[in-house]
Amino acid sequence: MPSEPANSNGVKDEIELVGLGPENSNGSAMLERADVEGYACNGDGTYLGAGEKVLDECAVELEHIRKTYNLEGRDEQVVALKEINICHESEIYPIMKGEFLILRGPSGGGKTTLLNMIGCIDNPTSGVLRLFGDKITAETSDSYLAKLRLAKIGFVFQTFNLLATMSAFENVELPMTLLGVLNKKQRQKRAVELLTTVGLWDRMDHLPSELSGGEQQRVAIARALANKPELLLLDEPTGDLDTRNTIDVMDILLDINLKQRTTLVMVTHNPDIECYADRVLYLQDGQCVKQALNESQCRLEFTKYMDFLNSKQADP
Numbered sequence: 475m476p477s478e479p480a481n482s483n484g485v486k487d488e489i490e491l492v493g494l495g496p497e498n499s500n501g502s503a504m505l506e507r508a509d510v511e512g513y514a515c516n517g518d519g520t521y522l523g524a525g526e527k528v529l530d531e532c533a534v535e536l537e538h539i540r541k542t543y544n545l546e547g548r549d550e551q552v553v554a555l556k557e558i559n560i561c562h563e564s565e566i567y568p569i570m571k572g573e574f575l576i577l578r579g580p581s582g583g584g585k586t587t588l589l590n591m592i593g594c595i596d597n598p599t600s601g602v603l604r605l606f607g608d609k610i611t612a613e614t615s616d617s618y619l620a621k622l623r624l625a626k627i628g629f630v631f632q633t634f635n636l637l638a639t640m641s642a643f644e645n646v647e648l649p650m651t652l653l654g655v656l657n658k659k660q661r662q663k664r665a666v667e668l669l670t671t672v673g674l675w676d677r678m679d680h681l682p683s684e685l686s687g688g689e690q691q692r693v694a695i696a697r698a699l700a701n702k703p704e705l706l707l708l709d710e711p712t713g714d715l716d717t718r719n720t721i722d723v724m725d726i727l728l729d730i731n732l733k734q735r736t737t738l739v740m741v742t743h744n745p746d747i748e749c750y751a752d753r754v755l756y757l758q759d760g761q762c763v764k765q766a767l768n769e770s771q772c773r774l775e776f777t778k779y780m781d782f783l784n785s786k787q788a789d790p
């Protein structure tokens with residue numbers, strides 16, 4: 475049970491946060507958050523997600539992770555991550571299988587660096603990352619990490635990063651071809667299924683330049699799901715999208731999380747979409763400063779949300 479009653483505005487001490495409470499945008503489907511210290515752990519290595527969700531399998535653990543960048547041509551270093559502990563032994567509990575985790579916090583706080591560590595795009599300077607039980611350190615070889623990424627991790631970026639000369643269909647088929655597990659017929663069937671799931675069955679032959687931003691992002695999501703990843707990492711996936719497309723993309727992500735039990739870790743600057751997550755983790759100055767748990771995962775309703783945004787504009 476919560477050590478303190480749940481509240482609707484989360485944690486406000488370290489960082490200014492504006493969640494969606496019942497009094498603002500989302501009406502009945504509101505964000506109710508509780509500081510999860512002493513709340514989410516069941517005491518047996520399992521945790522509570524939002525609502526009734528029981529999280530009983532660890533997906534990602536980070537222990538004493540530090541990341542320092544050397545600046546080229548200068549005798550200077552940037553410490554991007556100071557000491558990240560996201561594990562059973564720390565207050566910030568591990569990222570669990572089937573969890574939807576959002577990373578927020580001020581610019582330069584280390585969100586993308588952390589996402590890149592989790593996605594094995596970059597090695598930590600020191601510390602241990604455990605991904606689906608595999609131990610990854612600064613010494614882990616690039617070829618091993620490349621295989622792990624292709625088979626188990628999907629990536630979605632703010633700027634879509636689709637291959638410009640390939641159709642939506644070919645972009646989605648490509649990761650399956652690279653992995654080499656499915657034959658051509660199986661790959662094509664899956665590409666059609668995925669593009670249908672994201673609502674683009676009638677845009678399969680279009681080049682990225684023939685698609686809107688929201689459509690391109692949906693292709694990017696379908697592509698990220700091609701090899702049935704256990705983990706989907708998203709770096710500001712709605713950053714370039716308007717309100718309608720932001721909600722559409724977030725609804726698709728929530729469906730993937732709930733129906734396929736895919737683990738999602740998403741960086742965003744938009745506090746209004748925190749309501750889609752199980753848990754929100756706040757990073758500042760290369761450290762995790764707070765986590766907050768949602769009472770329930772919920773969707774933004776377009777009309778109510780637009781009313782909320784318009785009222786904010788009218789009443790600055």
Ligand SMILES: Nc1ncnc2c1ncn2[C@@H]1O[C@H](COP(=O)(O)OP(=O)(O)OP(=O)(O)O)[C@@H](O)[C@H]1O
Pocket residue numbers: 543544545552553554579580581582583584585586587588
């Ligand atoms: N390749 C790099 N070389 C040097 N410094 C870097 C590099 N990448 C990131 N940094 C620094 O590390 C720190 C964390 O950066 P990071 O991009 O992770 O922050 P962020 O929270 O994602 O920021 P934003 O919200 O602006 O995207 C910043 O001070 C940044 O300047």
